[in-house]
Amino acid sequence: MSEESTGYDASRIQVIEGPEAVRRRPGMYIGSTTERGLSHMVCEVADRAVNEVLDGRGTRVEITLSSDGAVRVADDGPGVPLDEAGDAAGPGLEALLTRMPCRPAAVGRHHVMLAPFRVGPAAVNALSRRMTAEVRRQGVRWVQEYARGLATTPLTEAGTATGSGTTLTFWPDADVFGTAEVPFDALEERFRELALLNRGLAVTLTDLRRADEPRTVRLRFPDGARDFVAHLDGHAAAPAPTDPIAFTYEDPRMAGTMELAFRWSGCPGERMRSFANSRPTIDGTHVQGFRDGVAAAVTAYARGQGMRTASDAGIDADRIGHGLTAVVSVKLDRPEFRGPTHAVLANADVRDCVAEAVRDHLGRWLKRDAARGASVTRAALSGERGREGLVRPLVEEDEAGFLHR
Template identity: 35%
Template sequence: MSSDYSARHLSVLEGLEAVRKRPGMYIGTTDSRGLMHCLWEIIDNSVDEALGGFGSRIEVILYPDDSVEVRDNGRGIPVDVEPKTGLTGVEVVMTKLHAGGKFGGGSYAASGGLHGVGASVVNALSERLDVWVDRGGETHHMAFRRGEPGYFADPAAGPTPQAEFSPFVTGSKLETTGKVAKARTGTRTRYWADRQIFNKSASFSFEDLLTRARQTAFLVPGLELVVRDERNPLEPSEQTFRFEGGAKDFVDFVAPDAAVTATWELRGEATYTETVPVLKANGHLESEEVERNCVVDVALRWGKGYDNEVRSFVNIISTPKGGTHQAGFEQGLVKAMRKVIETNARRLKLTGKDGAERIEKDDIMAGLTAVVTVRIPEPQFEGQTKEVLGTTPVRAIVSKVVETELGAIMSSSKRDDKTQATIVMEKIVAEMRARVAARKQKEISRRKNALETSSLPAKLADCRSNDVESSELFIVEGDSALGTAKLARRSDFQALLPIRGKILNVQKASVTDMLHNAECASIIQVLGAGSGRTFDLEQARYGKIILMTDADVDGAHIRTLLLTLFFRYMRPMVDAGRVYAAVPPLHRVEVMGSARREREYIYTYSEKELQETLRDLKRAGRRYKEDIQRYKGLGEMDADQLAETTMDPEHRTLRRITAADAQAAERVFELLMGNDVGPRRDFIVAGAADLDHSRIDA
């Protein structure tokens, strides 16, 4: 590197050269995410037209030649000459950075576009881009190669980026290619992403496109979006989205659990002022204090679970990292709920120790699904990728709307509103109590050492090892099995916790009922990692949780109840693959000895396996005792038998419980253990013919 450094070493990148040199500044990455971001920029331009009331339909088509086309029936890009540059509106929008109709000129009251670089950036990063505009009874066309306008000598087969390209030399021209009805307007944009910029493996995701189209259709009621994938000509795929309910329908769609309240809509608007540079008629920017209008639309509801789902949008642009509008929503939510709960403290029995506890945001957010949308002119985003809203006054406006509107619903005298308000308040108070209880459990559930006494349940037979990875907790059915298991276990790393009969069905019960249930509380306390949203996998006291129940229908029922508890309140244990079911044998066959062979015991785990084993013994000419032992419960086994078959790591079989498909697992648990009896009855009736009656001990 030379020590000589002067002005001649400086580079000035003009126009679209800067975009091609540093694409990450404008689209984030050059992998599939960046490729999809370019598509969002073109789609959002069409959505802005619909948002302003000028369009009702958008089509997105993925072609086999790696190109994509976006069509709309909006007003169409202006085709007349822009006086400052002397270029047509189409060329200005497609080739000039920071140019467009979204700088406060009155074209859009609210839009997703902010910086005026979206279409021009896509053009700069495209090997070829074509735009057709229907306007004034004519179809206008212009083509670009890597941002430069010109002509492509396309073959008869259709447009291709490989066609010979001739750039304009003396002046660019917007070509008129046909006639259309005067009432017909709109824009069609087709482009081929430049593989000199994007990774070779980058591709358009049809699933992501469907998700974005569905989301947009929810947020712009009445807008029809058609998404078509023609990349496989033999199996083209097409989906159409159109919704009339807006954010309310969106909440019902994204909610992860069953509802306990109706979906409430909170709407309002207010004005604020901000000092911004304003483009004057003479073409100069002058700072001026302007009044803005902020429209707030929030839809929310509470569900049975404790996971929350909050999605925020500004002018239909998703803000996955939140911003001032989401902060205002949470602030207003907390204020409203604290106020109404304090007013109803006596009815909610918030007295004594509970009264000293303060409702926290996490208590309120548990089980909440919400869609927060605001519409403001010229929003201040943090960066071109628009993931965080930075407009400061929006926070106070959203907070005020949520606090006022939600407070009115929670204090309403209408019967339905009062009933649902009571359900929500009881749920929030229960979450607060669960959080407090979990905190106390964590404090008292540390593994005992020589300097402290254990306050764990007396019926726990703990192990000696402090190594979490190697330790195992057996949850056994009944005290009779506990006695045998104590003799069969290896006390250095195997702990035992007996439960009495069938525990509470937590799929139906509330959090409070679950914590008050002695068996559920003991399991949570012994595990020492909390429950629900406060569960901390790192604090778990055992590496494996093994459910050891009898090999009969009652044992299967108890195992299902236990799995329901783990799935709903200690889900990370299941996701981490640390919950197992023991597999005890059903039969023991005593094979007679001979002069050459010693007496032998064979364990079988199903009726079919037993019959096959007996058939093999007869074929081999070996004799066995006809009185085959059938184990109806773990308590019928001797300690050495239980150790050999079910507890000894060297010989046992464990069945790992997984939840690879969480949604399917959730549906199964709700079907088998939930409040809705009808579907469960249908399931039982449908499967009755397949039931092996010999498996029922009766």
Template identity: 35%
Template structure:
């Protein structure tokens, strides 16, 4: 890889960091972490990883470790490893190597080069074939070439970095934000165990979407247990959990698309349609208006390359997402209505003509 190309990419990112991470405040610092997390999540989605550990260190750095296959160490004709290329050059495709499935956390997704360029220190340790390898960078420049550092148990990648305080107004991480995000990811990805270091909160593989239902909601549940459903349609997988509480407040419906909160779009419409379908109704808007009293819901959809409306990518537009969420909602509610008389009575009261 020509040295000039590397410098061009790094210099471009450091000159206009806002183009890559949004604001250069704490939200930008978190965006660096989400980029690293996205790569670890890809390993899980590909079936190669079952655990991700996130640690906030006392020196201001953060590390993300996974038990996946480990980033490739293959060397090209010019003598540059794939690992170094990923860490020092931008790519203009969804992923550097075109792998799928892949998720993007938030709107920036230009790869790990963004993280190395905006970090004062960065290291990557890769465990493959019983050996461990390490490379170190500072502000996007390699300071310690890739080298074997000894034997290793298992496989995986550990990335540790410290955001550059000359770039970010606040280079520290918000503990609550990171802890909540790590917990959300575990709940939204069945089979994945995550841990967050600071206070060592571990979120097991048995965590599920229902665990994200707001615990602060007032009032008691109107029925036996949360309604849960799961379905796949095309390239979308949906999981939902919802309940009704005897407190007449505005509905709380939290939607996720590819692990990010997405408050509007096809998945929300699919949830409303699924409620109506389970009750044998077609007028989903009217049915939702009736059922929204005391409603508390969380719905998640994973979909490859969803469409978005608007520059902030907050409103998704995907027929697969709509269909998958509608199916998951309808299935879950139909099963619950069959087994829970209290739920049947409550939904009947809410939808009774007035």
């Protein structure tokens, strides 16, 4: 078919850039225009603040949902650079809030990525009827106003500042989101997860939208994955009889660190959460390595106690998950994922490294208490075969590629 017959040629091609592109197709940038998209917007703005704390440049992040629909994200870092060029920590303020993407890329194991797409606060600005920026830097307070992705005032000096930091406040555009509201519970779950995985992170969430029911949650967990297991078991029907087996280990072979905590209880099924660089995953080499290590340790213990002979096959890893609560977190300099949603970790070296560490730590734990070791081993030997009906995933991936619980 020729161009003459279709009436279509290069003159009909439209190039849409900047805020207009985001506003025309918001789902391409934040996934949806529902509560999920609003949660994504909060994460995009908070991403920079969280990484300031993890880099040691700040100590806390505060997120407030106000009665007028605003979302306020504040940190006590050094403050976003003011000039357009920015510095090693990131771009300048106006570039950060108006150019997409204009932000520092994640740098290995020490950075987290809060949102699935990481399109940056410029996309949030484009989808907000208003955004205000306050930067407290080197004793001076600076402010600037934006609307629907564009600056409406120049960067203005507004007096002296006590301390340092950045506060970004945005009002989601009702023309885009209708009556949808930012879901507090979803934010609490995601930031609780981040605080559990990163011991130095302190996050405060406050909801002031209902005067009769204000809510404030402070999230900080010095025991990391051990606290995470206790949190997961807190929703279980039966108490856990032992403290978690927990350890942190750096292995240069996988160019990263692992933090694991796990224990068995009287609850049916399996409660396992896995993460790579603080991102939830549904499977991967870290999970496979964990299962390999548990199976190897329990098999060796069973043979050593005469509960299994050397000629018997090893215990299947899927039979050991009955009643198991586990958190498996790895942080890598060069994470590799299978697929665009980063839901499955693919680094080959991770499997053997995690398996070896789990086998050694669990093996020692089993030998320290004969009754405890025998109990876990008997449960594994009598457990149901196969994963079907035994494993209850706590994180799944839907058709759109989003992870949810």
